[in-house]
Amino acid sequence: MKLQNSSAKEKMSNQNLLKVLFLLSCLCLSLPSFSAGKLGADMHQAKGVQCQTCHGTDMKNPQYPTEETCTQCHQKAVLAEKTRNLPDANPHAAPHNGDCILCHLQHEKSENYCAQCHNFKFVVP
CATH class of the missing domain: 1.20.5 (Single alpha-helices involved in coiled-coils or other helix-helix interfaces)
Structure with a gap:
């Protein structure tokens, strides 16, 4: 029993x-998602940007976006002007600034890539 x-x-x-x-x-x-809002890819899609704009026309073999891909729509000088008053430094005018997708990941939550070497407290949208 x-x-x-x-x-x-x-x-x-x-x-x-x-x-x-x-x-x-x-x-x-x-x-809600743990990201501070929508991901970059979601925001692009909401504005009517097609996947092919950043990844090429062959979606079976999508291209990895480069800085040149991003600057077709987002001018670096305009971005540097928008972020000129950030404390510490301007991430868009840094001497070793380059690949946009180091911070702006698009399909994942963005990150402060600069923080790997610096103590900048950037919040990356």
Whole structure:
């Protein structure tokens, strides 16, 4: 009798655990993204920019965007002017500034690539 009771308690415990895991997964799926908003690719798409604009016409073999890809639409001088008053330094006018997608990842949350070597507290959109 004791063996059956122990087995029943274990079964009930497992069922409760499954219910809790299910509820937690539902909660996580309903939370907003941890990024500070939409990703760069989402913002481009919302403005009508097609994937092919940045990745080339062959979507079976998409190209990795380069700085030249970004500067077709985003002029570096304009970006440097927009960020000229940031504290510490202007990331768009840095002497070793180059590949836009080091910070602006587009399909992932952007990051402050400069922080790998510097203590700049940039928030990268």
